[in-house]
Amino acid sequence: MEGSEFIKQILEKLDFATTLDLENAFHHIKVSSDLLPYFGFAFQGRLFTYSGLPFGYKNSPYLFNKVLSIAIRSIRQRWIIKISNYIDDIILLHQDKDYLKRTTQEISAFLQNLCFKIQVKKCRLYPSKVFNYLDWVWNSNSLEVMMTPQRRRLMKMEIKR
Secondary structure, eight states: OOOHHHHHHHOOTTOEEEEEEBTTGGGGSBOOTTTGGGGEEEETTEEEEOSBOOTTSTTHHHHHHHHHHHHHHHHHHHSOOEEEEETTEEEEEESOHHHHHHHHHHHHHHHHHTTOOBOGGGOEEEEESEEEETTEEEETTTTEEEEOHHHHHHHHHHHHO
């Protein structure tokens, strides 16, 4: 998984960015029928099992990223774009605003064709040089990274404890 440090490495001055968010990321990965009993729970006398990776399983992020990395590799081969992901959060970077806008739509369709669900309301589909990603505010004009106000508030609360 590539996080904020990787973004610092690939972000160039005046890059535009768009972001995509995958809905219920881990649930995209189906669990083998042999493993279903291990991903179940009982409630009111009935047994329920997850058919997709559950969020509480410690290896879910690793397994999901292993699958998504195949799609990311294909995207890098097919489009001239800088792309990174951290679990279900995907960022696309390019110097040309119009190219990025068009390519973002194409990549979104590509991922949907692979049966990934895009959570449109959490995506940023219009290219911008100032953008939020992984709870940081990035500015490609000045190459600055700042905390979001929410993250700053949470950190202050943690420090006061």
